Amino acid sequence: MTEQARPSSVTRLAAGCAKPPVRRYDVALLDLDGVVYVGPDAVPGVPAALAAARTAGMRLGFVTNNAARTPEQVAEHLTELQVPARPADVITSSQAAATVVAGLLGDGARVLPVGGPGVAAALMAAGLTVVDSADDRPDAVVQGYGREVGWAQLAEAVVAVRNGARHVATNADASIPSPRGPLPGNGAMVAVVRGVTGQEPLVTGKPDPAMHAECVRRTGARRPLVVGDRLDTDIEGARRAGAASLLVFSGVTDPGTLLAAGPSHRPDLLAADASGVLHTHPPVESDGSTWRCGGWTVRGVEGGSGLELSGSDADAETRGAVPDGLDGLRALCVAHWSAHPDDGAPVRVVGTGRAASDAVASWGLAPPEGG
DSSP states (O other), rough: TTTTTTTOOOHHHHHSSSSOOHHHEEEEEEBBBBBTTTTTETTTTTHHHHHHHTTOOOOEEOOOOOSOOOOOHHHHHHHHTTTOOOOOEEEHHHHHHHHHHHHOOOOTTEEEEEESSHHHHHHTTOOOOOOOGGGGOOOOEEOOOOOOOOOOHHHHHHHHHTOOOOOSOOOOOSSSSTTOEEEOHHHHHHHHHHHHHOOEHHHOOHHHHHHHHHHHHHHHHHHHEEEOOOOOIIIHHHHHHHHHEEEEEOOOOOOOOHTTTTTGGSSEEESSSGGGGSSBBOOEEEEEEEEETTEEEEEEOSSSSSEEEEEEEHHHTTTTOOOOOHHHHHHHHHHHHOOOTTTOOOOOOEEEHHHHHHHHHHTOOOOOTOO
16 A cells, blocks of 8 residues: 555554454564564563464564674574564565665675674675775775774775765664663764765665565565554654554653654554554544543643643543553544644643643653743
């Protein structure tokens, strides 16, 4: 389905999902960092949830902007985390970059890799010639994430690009999630080369739709669901590929960033983590001035200066619902995006009552003291 043919994300999020996504979508295209694992460890509960999804008939594909490791290494790590995977199930941004460079420059082109071993491995697999130094006069520099990337590699990349090599970045993610919080990602290192050379790189990873399209081709998906934690890569990439999207909060995106998101960064479904594929997603109902989801209600603050949230999950539980703690946020998103259908904008949120005030504070949406 093309982007133009799909309903807006305001409509999709408002509609919810009356049956679990695992019964509506045939393949989950999962990001890895911040979705399946954070650092070396699995997100708690996610391996069991993905096993249950497979048992229910949903197939899994893994689509990562992290270029450091080869598909074989990624598959091995996933399997160690009790998420069995084959190399063919994994699409990395290094593979996407190698395919693009081979198409631009032809077989055998000389390429300087900057990043983890996954970058060089993908280049060689694509029939390109890997070189070690700018002195080898490479035709291109392909830069991807790698923990070992330091001044020496960045210096070689700068010299090569200044000598005329095409600068290709596997992705422009400024940060990666970790147990210690966000850490510098490939985009931060790419910015160093761009800042010194003045040359804008060609970025080949998500949100370019090629990665999701390749995973759809491999899995034969007819109704894919992209599951990701980043708005600017996973969610925008899903929209550009014409796929539905589920945003999880186990990675880098927080509720305030989500509320302020522009149209291309608005997901269709929300969940705390990837186990959201197993559960129903409630609708958001509106009469034009109020928005209700579960036991929560959102109204505009008098004077148009923000939104007011009231209610609680307990109100939904008395009606037999099983809330996931995000119903109030769903209502806030639909209310705010309905007022800003074509642009992103921050919003002030006020909680009325203890439960609402606590929810607003837990989402990091509480106005500053005196605000």
